[in-house]
């Protein structure tokens with residue numbers, strides 16, 4: 031990561047992702063409290079649905095990390111454009 | 127000889143979904159205009175149960191999502207995904223066409239079911255219960271169809287942000303749909319069920335429309351500008367934030383309801399923090415434009431996309447304000463919310479789709495845009511109409527809210543709202559004229575088979591193709 035990306039990384043992690051995680055946990059906690067303390071059955075049900083998919087995303091994250099998807103982090107953005115350019119040139123040739 | 131390009135993209139599928147999206151957008155407009163006339167005592171079909179205003183309203187809102195937006199996104203996915211990954215989707219010939227027909231069938235069945243009075247009592251999930259299983263199957267098929275090329279690419283090279291976002295949209299939505307459309311109706315009654323319907327509304331937007339829309343923007347913006355996204359690192363951080371912390375919003379739709387206050391406070395807090403994550407995506411898109419803003423003059427597709435992004439920023443800012451309990455005291459149940467809904471659903475996601483279609487339609491037809499002037503007219507009329515409708519509904523909403531708060535007689539609030547309802551129909555008329563221009567240009571572009579794609583290339587934005 032270059033210097034700019036490092037700054038972005040820390041700003042996003044500290045000001046967005048960590049507060050996001052904390053507020054998310056508070057929200058989920060409140061769902062359970064409503065269910066258990068207030069007896070509103072079913073209130074926390076969506077959480078289990080969430081957990082099921084979120085665990086899939088955790089697995090995906092670990093897999094992507096181990097496969098080196100985040101090593102050269104800006105590379106995919108360049109590769110995508112190179113690929114597009116190849117297709118576009120071919121497309122233009124084909125159309126004429 | 128077939129080129130590599132021809133063998134990975136099925137132009138006919140892109141074409142068909144675009145046409146369906148535009149036709150259904152026209153239906154959505156028509157239904158919206160009709161329903162707005164009801165507020166002016168001018169509804170043209172009084173007393174006809176099948177066309178009763180409440181049902182036409184539901185056709186309007188459901189048509190917007192399942193008809194216009196899902197078709198528009200699907201068309202763009204059939205184009206963007208193969209180009210992003212270098213791989214075909216799972217199967218176009220059978221699965222692709224089956225999905226196309228099934229989607230239009232589900233939309234038609236939903237519209238007929240709603241008009242026949244079979245709506246479910248779930249806001250935005252009014253699709254009759256007998257259509258729901260088909261929609262779930264469709265969403266699962268879409269998951270397989272569109273994640274196949276991503277999976278193939280992921281085994282070869284690191285994924286680009288657009289692909290990550292598309293995975294999120296495709297994976298989350300079947301779960302969200304089942305949860306929102308069945309659980310409150312059959313399993314969880316009362317206020318807890320209502321909270322789950324709130325989760326459905328917000329998660330349908332946050333976990334399908336948003337990630338697919340962002341994913342497509344992460345494709346179209348760099349491609350039109352011919353430069354990489356400002357920070358890929360930032361886009362990935364935004365993605366993981368969305369994947370883990372966007373879900374289960376919804377209680378904020380029920381502030382000041384019988385849901386315990388601590389849960390409402392928690393909902394307010396998490397909504398505000400979420401807005402920060404959204405801002406990071408907007409910053410990335412804006413910084414990508416840096417140094418190339420003149421491209422907006424030339425490229426109408428790019429302009430649609432960026433105006434959508436600005437509307438998005440406005441809606442998110444609005445969200446952070448309107449989620450405060452003090453603001454809610456005034457705006458809840460008023461036209462303010464309707465204004466907000468239009469700005470996000472049409473002013474943002476709808477405009478993005480208009481941009482994607484403006485970019486793709488000449489390409490799938492191997493032609494150039496029929497008339498740049500018509501395109502400009504359509505753009506400015508739709509934009510002007512949209513922003514006027516938004517301001518009109520916000521102002522009307524505030525007046526309604528304060529009238530109720532002051533405990534004035536209910537009829538006062540109706541009387542004061544009347545000018546704003548006229549304003550809505552007027553701005554809707556402006557938008558409808560813009561849409562007519564758009565559709566006429568679209569039709570003529572489709573008929574104008576060309577010739578010189580090199581020329582189309584040259585007139586594109588900042589050297590970009592349109």
Ligand code: HEM
Pocket residue numbers: 154155156158159161162183186187190194463464467468471472476550551553554555557558
């Ligand atoms: C000619 C243009 C349009 C007109 C005149 C119009 C009019 C209306 C009216 C009268 C309502 C009902 C408001 C109420 O119940 O008080 C409504 C709701 C809605 N419309 Fe439209 N509309 C238009 C275009 C669109 C488009 C293009 C979309 C989306 C792509 C859209 C999405 C929605 C949504 C999501 C709602 C529900 C709002 C809520 O429940 O808060 N509309 N519209």
